[in-house]
Amino acid sequence: MKSILVIDDEQQICESIKMILEYENYFVDYTTDSQKGIQKLDYGLYDALLLDIQMPGKNGFEILNWLKEKKNEIKVVIISAHASIQNAVNATKLGAFDFLEKPIDRDKLLISVRNAVEQTNLLKENKKLKSELGTSELIIGNHPSIKSILETVARVAKTDARILITGENGTGKELIAQEIHKQSTRSNTELIEVNCAAIPHELIESELFGHEKGSFTGAIKQRIGKFELANGGNLFLDEIGDMSFPAQAKVLRAIEEGRIERVGGSSKISVDVRVIAATNKDLHQEIQKGYFREDLFHRLNVIPIHLTPLRERKEDIPLLIEYFSNAICKKNKFASKTWTEAAVKTLQNFTWKGNVRELRNFVERIVIMVPSNNITEKEINTFLPSTTSPVDEILSVNNTFQEFKEKAEKAFLLKQLHANNWNVSKTAEILGIQRSHLYNKLKKYEIEKS
Incomplete structure (x- = not known):
């Protein structure tokens, strides 16, 4: 109660x-x-x-x-x-x-x-x-695109300009919306969020604009929509590219008139709402296909912000690993964990299709599942999903010549060790190198018998 x-x-x-x-x-x-x-x-x-x-x-x-x-x-x-x-x-x-x-x-x-x-x-x-997270999520990175985005956020947050955030899944669109709200003059209210992709098309209008009692089957009482809840504040329409065409028309009218009408209602209700929208879709293509209204796009796209995928800013991955690892350790009351250079480099070379979100989830899995406080390449490879063959990884165009040589040497040593049942002395003899030299190589590449 x-x-x-x-x-x-x-x-x-x-x-x-x-x-x-x-x-x-x-x-x-x-x-x-x-x-x-x-x-x-x-x-x-x-x-x-x-x-x-x-x-x-x-x-x-x-x-x-x-x-x-x-x-x-x-x-x-x-x-x-x-x-x-x-x-x-x-x-x-x-x-x-x-x-x-x-x-x-x-x-x-x-x-x-x-x-x-x-x-x-x-x-x-x-x-x-x-409080449960132990720390709030931050927008982390030294890549020029991240710095440019943060400068844009600081410049536009205190205005009432509408903002359209685009980018792949997991790039941090919601974080940017939250940061805009935090820095805005409307931050004394809660940011009202709507995931347009998660709501059935037949219910999206009721969710956004509310409904009157008896307006449709199941409407047993009056409901206040998100536009009214966000009155005087910011409304974040996430995945707006998935919104139905009829709902798009009503959102456009609400933005243009500053008024909404509940489903089943006849009176106009004034709302003062600043809209922040986000999508992982190419809205230009959606417009050409007839799935998205061009007039709504132009209303939303006053300030465009595009988020770079993680694979295009790999230099930020070490920073993100350190931040996520420390935050997760703090949340779970674990001792801090260190990550070897080889472990970090392995993660930098991985293609993160789920972007920052996928990286964060992977770091959490490693931190929780690996008992050691020192994370090595071995643990990474145990948990990392394989998307390419070893040969593809060695021949990747993303490798430097030095990285190619090291990966090729490591793969060669592993194959020889397997062929000789992990007998180091025999493997060194076959390769024509000193046993101590082979041991140094195994240590360098963190090769251990699994």
């Missing part, structure tokens, strides 16, 4: 709100004393706060300021008989989520509280996730 706190010096207002919300299965706590309200906020765990402005003692603005200083993430709905534009602006600047005028309309109250609770819960879940 979600818990709501009401701070209002009018007993009748508190009782009225309590009755309305308890009927909708909320737990409601209230006080007519603003100082006691602060004490309740300091010690209680509430999902939303309904707050009056004009009160004896501390007024609503002072309580909002106190919440801001305490970094309390509860969403606040202002309820006031003094509903001037200036009051609304001041409250919003201090972090208020919504502003309701007295006398309070029941339906508006329920919608506002529902939205506030959802936002508070999203913030709590996000905070919990970051």
Whole structure:
């Protein structure tokens, strides 16, 4: 049961709100004393706060300021008989989520509280996730493309310009969207995210724009859509290239008009939303095939950001390995692990079709499954999926001449050892080299009998 706190010096207002919300299965706590309200906020765990402005003692603005200083993430709905534009602006600047005028309309109250609770819960879940990870994911890399992207993010984040992020799966499109939100002037709200590919076409419009009760089979109650939830903030439309054509038309209209209409509804609802979209598809090709609207593309593509695949910035792989390894060790309370140069080079030479996401998952698998605190090439090869033959790997055009010689020598030694049942003395004799010299080669290439 979600818990709501009401701070209002009018007993009748508190009782009225309590009755309305308890009927909708909320737990409601209230006080007519603003100082006691602060004490309740300091010690209680509430999902939303309904707050009056004009009160004896501390007024609503002072309580909002106190919440801001305490970094309390509860969403606040202002309820006031003094509903001037200036009051609304001041409250919003201090972090208020919504502003309701007295006398309070029941339906508006329920919608506002529902939205506030959802936002508070999203913030709590996000905070919990970051805590579990031990560290927040960062955008890591020294490649010129990464530096250019971060400069673009810093330049455009504080504007309201729409952004289209493109790139292969696993390149970090969601991370870029989150970083834009974090640096934006709308960061006091939660980033609302929608994975367009994960929602059935017949439900996408309801997900985005909400629906009225009885608007279709299964619509047993009114639902608030993501555009309304994101009002005053940022909306991240991930995998927008998979959105149905009819839904694209409605998104276009919402962007152009700044208003949406719930499924089954007739009234227009104003929304102030900054859209950030992402896709792994080539939208120019999708437009030519008739799968994506060209007018929507131009609306979204105000600021284009393209993410480079990992195979084109291999120099960043050592940095990523170190970061992921340390983060995963910290999360699981493991001792830090070191990676040999040969192990890192093996991962640099691998084609990461799943990009950074695949690399991170692989590092996590190694860190958890390998008991040793020193990760060598042997462990890497044990877990690394084979996509090419040994000959293809040796003859890869990505190799330098030195890398080619080393890989060829290693493969040759392995074949000879297998042929001689791993008898080092016999293998050295056949090769015409000193046994100590062969041992040095085995150590160099981390060759051990498996």
